[in-house]
Amino acid sequence: MAVILVVDDEPLQRGILKTILDSEGYETYTAASGKEALAIAKKIHPEIILTDLKMEGMDGIELLEAIPKEPFEPSIIIITAHGTISSAVEAVKKGAFDYLTKPIDKDTLLLIIRRAVERASLLKENIHLQRELFDKFKIEGIIGKSAKMQKPIEVIKRIAPSTATVLIRGESGTGKELIAKAIHYNSPRRIKPFTAINCAAIPDNLFESELFGYEPGAFTGAVSRKEGLFQITNGGTLFLDEIGDLSLPMQSKLLRTLQDKEIRRLGGKETIKVDVRIITATNKDLEKELAMKNFRDDLYYRLKVVTIDLPPLRERTEDIPELVNFFINKYNREFGKRIKSTEPAALKILSEYHWPGNIRQLETVIERAVLMNDRGTITARDIQDELPSGRPAGQLNYDIPDEGIDFENLEKELIQKAMIKAGGVATKAARLLGMSYKTFIYRLEKFNLSSSSAKNGKME
Ligand SMILES: Nc1ncnc2c1ncn2[C@@H]1O[C@H](COP(=O)(O)OP(=O)(O)OP(=O)(O)O)[C@@H](O)[C@H]1O
Ligand SMILES: [Mg+2]
Numbered sequence: 001m002a003v004i005l006v007v008d009d010e011p012l013q014r015g016i017l018k019t020i021l022d023s024e025g026y027e028t029y030t031a032a033s034g035k036e037a038l039a040i041a042k043k044i045h046p047e048i049i050l051t052d053l054k055m056e057g058m059d060g061i062e063l064l065e066a067i068p069k070e071p072f073e074p075s076i077i078i079i080t081a082h083g084t085i086s087s088a089v090e091a092v093k094k095g096a097f098d099y100l101t102k103p104i105d106k107d108t109l110l111l112i113i114r115r116a117v118e119r120a121s122l123l124k125e126n127i128h129l130q131r132e133l134f135d136k137f138k139i140e141g142i143i144g145k146s147a148k149m150q151k152p153i154e155v156i157k158r159i160a161p162s163t164a165t166v167l168i169r170g171e172s173g174t175g176k177e178l179i180a181k182a183i184h185y186n187s188p189r190r191i192k193p194f195t196a197i198n199c200a201a202i203p204d205n206l207f208e209s210e211l212f213g214y215e216p217g218a219f220t221g222a223v224s225r226k227e228g229l230f231q232i233t234n235g236g237t238l239f240l241d242e243i244g245d246l247s248l249p250m251q252s253k254l255l256r257t258l259q260d261k262e263i264r265r266l267g268g269k270e271t272i273k274v275d276v277r278i279i280t281a282t283n284k285d286l287e288k289e290l291a292m293k294n295f296r297d298d299l300y301y302r303l304k305v306v307t308i309d310l311p312p313l314r315e316r317t318e319d320i321p322e323l324v325n326f327f328i329n330k331y332n333r334e335f336g337k338r339i340k341s342t343e344p345a346a347l348k349i350l351s352e353y354h355w356p357g358n359i360r361q362l363e364t365v366i367e368r369a370v371l372m373n374d375r376g377t378i379t380a381r382d383i384q385d386e387l388p389s390g391r392p393a394g395q396l397n398y399d400i401p402d403e404g405i406d407f408e409n410l411e412k413e414l415i416q417k418a419m420i421k422a423g424g425v426a427t428k429a430a431r432l433l434g435m436s437y438k439t440f441i442y443r444l445e446k447f448n449l450s451s452s453s454a455k456n457g458k459m460e
Contacts, residue, residue, distance in 0.1 A: 002117045003044055006030045007037040007051035007063065008079070017050060020106060021113070034058025038066055046074050047120035048097075048113065053080045053087060061091050072127050075116040079104065130191070137185035142178065143323050146316035152179070152308045159306050160186035165258075167243075167303045168281040170310030173360030176281040177241065179308060183279060184237040192236030195229050200245035207250055209266055211257075218267025230263045230274045237277045243303065244284030244295065255299045278303070292402075313355040313362060320351050323359065327366035328378070337370055345380035353387060412447045415440075419449065 004026045008014045014030045021028040029044055031037035035058055037051065049067065053060040060078045067074060075097035080088040088099035097119065098112050135141070139160070144153055159166065160183045168176045177196065184194040197210060209218075213228030229238055240246075246254065257263055258278065262271045280303050289295035313320070324347065328339050355361055369382045414433065422428035430440035 001025050001027055002047045002113075002120060003027045003029070004048045004050060004113070005037060005041060005044065005046040005074075007032075007034065007049060007055070007060075009033060009052065009055045013052070017104070017109075020109065024110060024113075026113070034060070034063040034066070037063055041067060041074070045071065047072075047124075048116045049074050049076045050100075050113075051076065051078060053078050053084060053091065053099075061087070061094060064091060064094060064096055072120075072123050075119050075123075077112055077116060133181075134185055134190065137178075137182045139182055139186055142175075142182060143319055143326055144316070145322065146311075146318040148311040148316045149319065152310060155306065155308055156183055156186070159183070161188060163187075163277050165277070165303055165305045166279045167286075167305075167307045168279065168310065169286075169307060170281075170283065171312045171356075171358055172283050173358035174310040174312060175359055176283075176310060177239065179310065180237070180239045180279045180281065184239075184277075187237070187277070189236050189277060193233050194237050194239065195233045196239040196241060197229060198241045199250075200242040204247050204250055207246075208253065211254075212263050212265055213268075214266035215268040218265070222267065225265070228263065228265065230257065230276055231272060233276050234274050235276075237279060240278065240280045242282060242284075243280040244282040244286055244289055248294070248296065251296045251299050255296065255302065258299075258302055313358040314353075317351045320362070321347055323362060324350060324366055327363050328370055331367050331370035335371055337373070338376060339370055339373055339378060340376050342378040343380055346378050346383045349380055349383045349387070411443070412449075415443055415447060415449060419444075 004021055006014055006017045006021070006028060007030070008017070009032055011032070014032070018028045018030055029040055029046065031040050034051075034055055037049065038058075040046075041049065049063070051060045051063055058066070060076075064076050064078070067076065076091075076095070078088050078091045078096045078099040079102060080099055081102050085099075085101065088096075088101070092099060097116050100109060100112060139153065139157055142149075142153060142156075144150070156179060166180075166183060168179055170176050180196070181194060184190060197207070199207065202210065205219075209222075209226065209228065211228050211230055213226045213231060214222045216222055216224050240254075257274075260271075261275065262273050264271050286295055286300060286304075290297050290300055321342075324342055328342070331337065332339055350362070350365075357364075365383065365386045366378075368386045369378050372385075373382055415429070418429040418432045419426070422432055426440060426444065427437055430437045433440065435443075
């Protein structure tokens with residue numbers, strides 16, 4: 001049951017309130033002054049404080065202002081005499097939960113108390129969730145003992161408490177969002193919201209209304225006012241994922257907001273000050289986008305005050321055993337399994353794989369291996385079953401340029417390269433490309449390439 005503190009300098013009133021609340025099963029304490037209330041509150045942490053407004057010494061409003069908000073904020077209900085409702089309203093403005101007027105009606109009292117109890121439990125729940133988030137995103141919880149991860153982790157520790165804008169770069173699945181959250185939850189902003197939006201997934205008009213909000217009538221379908229992410233996140237951190245995909249017009253709008261630190265809702269006149277830390281992420285080569293004039297350089301320099309480069313998993317294979325254990329534990333819990341170990345041979349396969357999808361892909365592989373396993377040990381076989389078969393895909397390191405590619409030529413080049421690498425042995429070259437021998441020979445003939453000319457590495 002909720003703990004309630006009744007504060008009143010009139011002993012009779014105190015007694016009546018305590019009797020009513022006790023009989024409803026609440027754990028009720030009393031204090032005869034604001035000062036005494038403060039002292040008791042520090043010991044019992046009441047969820048609810050029911051206080052008279054007018055008291056000698058510290059009055060109800062002063063008590064409201066002085067009461068500690070930690071470990072959670074109590075809901076304060078102010079009791080006023082008939083003539084002083086305006087001060088009760090003032091108290092509510094200052095953060096009181098509600099007010100009651102004298103003479104106190106028992107049903108109204110109990111109704112307000114019940115609502116306050118509900119709010120208190122929500123607040124407590126929230127605090128609980130927040131604690132979980134703090135723990136989850138502790139920097140110590142980021143797996144990365146490898147040399148390649150040490151630098152980013154050092155940078156994160158150093159810059160998290162500041163308000164510096166951060167650009168996180170890394171291939172897909174390297175942990176960009178995780179790092180963004182770690183920065184937020186290790187900064188003084190942690191008690192304010194962390195929000196995220198993916199710039200690639202949203203068309204411009206929607207992006208604008210998501211970020212800045214709108215007024216009713218701003219466009220067809222805008223029936224009521226909507227607050228944008230900038231306002232919702234005020235005081236917190238906004239994570240803009242895949243920033244490299246933001247259109248040029250949106251880049252200008254974002255830049256202006258970062259410069260002015262204020263926004264205007266679509267269709268609105270009023271400008272609203274916002275204090276939002278921006279973290280962005282990209283797996284694109286932004287410098288290349290700059291050169292191609294797809295990305296504004298003034299915005300780029302504003303975003304990259306701090307840059308964090310996350311290495312691909314294949315370059316930090318020392319971390320694989322710890323990551324594997326971490327994911328085994330996670331999925332043991334989720335699926336009610338009891339897997340205790342991983343065969344060395346399985347770890348070897350995992351360390352040699354090239355992980356185009358990085359940690360996210362590793363997580364999926366372990367998730368499935370845990371789900372399918374009933375023996376308590378993950379074997380090489382389990383891992384082989386879960387890794388994509390055939391040749392690893394996505395390893396070639398080039399983008400499709402804007403002017404497009406000549407696929408036939410590319411195919412020919414790959415076949416030539418495979419033949420050279422295979423020392424002219426067609427069966428081996430076919431295997432390198434993940435093709436059947438028949439398909440490979442067909443292509444070899446199609447391009448007029450012969451296996452003999454490959455041997456000396458000089459194909460026509
Ligand atoms: N160092 C790490 N320790 C533990 N888990 C990690 C680590 N890095 C990433 N992960 C986990 O891997 C998954 C992918 O990470 P995340 O979503 O942050 O990657 P991303 O770089 O944002 O990927 P994408 O580019 O595809 O959006 C998440 O489940 C995340 O919790
Ligand atoms: Mg991501």
